[in-house]
Amino acid sequence: MLPVPTHWPLIEAAALPETRFTITQTLVMRAGLTPGMSVLVHGAAGGIGGAAIQIATILGARAIAVVSSPEKAEYARELGAVATINYTSEDIAARALALTDGRGVDRVLDIIGGAMTQTNIVASARGGHIVQVSTLDASKAEVSLGQLMAVQLTLSGSTLRPQSAQTKADIATRIRMDLLPALAAPGSGGRA
16 A cells, blocks of 8 residues: 655545556666666557656656647656657657657567557667557557667566566555655645
8 A cells, every 4th residue: 555645635645646656666766777777658648658757757867758739749758758849740759859869768668559559669769668558559550570689689578467466566665765755845736
């Protein structure tokens, strides 16, 4: 169990387990997000994407938000994104490479799947890790395995629900130690 963060309305805190547990387990614990890394966040104005931006920011990583409108870009910046990419008018991979001085992003949080998987590979840095948590576009993807191997990428997929009680307890411990102090700070406002 986790306490309700100070200054959070109860209704906003109710969203904390689903979104924060998912991101903490996949992007932090499994993909090893650490301070200084860059992370490309698809669906940045949604619950999972917003949680990824907040968690990345709290942990000292740089979130790059993929959005579809100026309003969603502003929301993502309010959550802590250092940059935004509007997928309706910009080439995601080219912009991600430009934002990282040609290096590529260290981590990718993807909720799209399908053709976006190849875009994520192109946008990734050597040794990067792509985390697939949903497949809104398609559950199948055609990717260049040669490209994946050439830059030594890891592609992982996960969902929260089938995890053991012990795994969920470990995730809760990590959230309690690493995230709750920042989420409880004045001004965090329960932006779920």
